[in-house]
Amino acid sequence: MLSINGDQEEFWGKSEMGGRWLTFEDQLDHLFSPVLDLLLDRAALTRGMRVVDIGCGTGASALTVAQQIGPEGHVLGVDISEQFLERARRRADQANLNNVKFRYADAQVAALSTGDCDALISRFGVMFFSDPVAAFANMARALKPGGQITFAAWGALSENPWFKTPHLAAVKQLGQPPKVDRNAPGPLAFHDRDRVSDLMSRAGLADIKVKAIPLTLAAPSSAKEAATLCTRVGPAARVIAHFEGEQGDVDAIINAVADEFEAYRTPEGVRVPAVINLLQARAS
Template identity: 40%
Template structure:
């Protein structure tokens, strides 16, 4: 039994592993997405944990739309793929109630450690450090009713294999709901700073189209092809737009700090010296200042809300 679950709802044999501490299960440290695991554990993960409030506020409208599409019901069993620091995991736990359960899975040990702290008092929540492309996440004898993700499924080295594995963790007739970004050009919160940062380095700051990265699923037809290739049916992909607030409304300095910790900023930090990075941050600050609205830096954000069934 995984610690943290009441005996009536505790999933057994999660991932075929024993629990490692309170409501946390440790999985493999190697695999096809090890580079992502290292990045999200050592580089991006600590920054995300430090700025969790900012990122959660930035993503709140999009996560809410995806949760509405999931429509988790009392008593259901749900996987939260790429759960991060557990914000959506806890929202799902509220929806499924004490007779259901939620397993949050993330490839980042740093994220899972933070998630564990946030959910310490929640008996129907458990966590695994896992690669959803290859690892068993749901109990072997108790597959999930649904899988969910808020921006956590765009980083797989083999998306078809990943969604095939996710499907194997979900019961026949179960469902999938996730949110992913539309094209970078439709998300000025990142395209504007990235365009400025590119003037400070000849190296790319974002992966090429369709490569693992935040915009890997910008093309809805590719998303449909991946999901149908993985055995999912009745795939629906709907556009959704909402304001994207940088810096959690804490002013321009906070927005610049958050912007410089997005994927392009993380890449730039590795490519240039501190003085150049500081100049880039100042240039980003100047650009973001023109988008202050009510004390916050705000841009329109555009995503896809994706649902499917097994």
């Protein structure tokens, strides 16, 4: 596979941290279900469409799209993690979906299609490219003229307690890790809406819209379960790994986060407020 994002390939495909997304797959799919609902509502996909899902992970978004567009349509799920794709293929087989395929590829450089796709979608799969302009331009080549991109990315750290609360708890417990460029590849790389709009414009896209959409994440039922999940994946997990935190540190961080998350407990479970940046544009 041609790839120039080898560090991301290593992280998501081979590291313990990437593997945790398989361990917590069901909880993460549930957590992000409101994001997927938002994404597909705005993408306005219809039966018979040809769709590419960028950074498809273990397949939740691609499988939902495959059901939505029907057997006359087709979905190609693309990801840089083979372990995620193996799981996605098993899920498609179990669901008897024959209109979805998965491909191991780096979407920044791979030839994804021959310009015959109607839409590109992504739920949190586009924030990790070393050259976002090149990636947007390359992905757009898969689209028919006028074909639509609809991507969901995280807003700023300050707008998303799912990231901010565990990060602050981990820093308080273990210390501040080395500072990194806030725009560097990572989950929060597209927090700056003006910057993302400029990147898409430089990639040659048209009708660009980048909107901040508030919603609530469907976290596990208890504050302790929610705290455990967001501490095992995401920024807090990276702080713990950097300082080689011990189990006592992890427990202290989880307890601190759980105390904060009690404010988000509802009769339906923990509902954590979030801001999602919705990116939309068309191929010119």
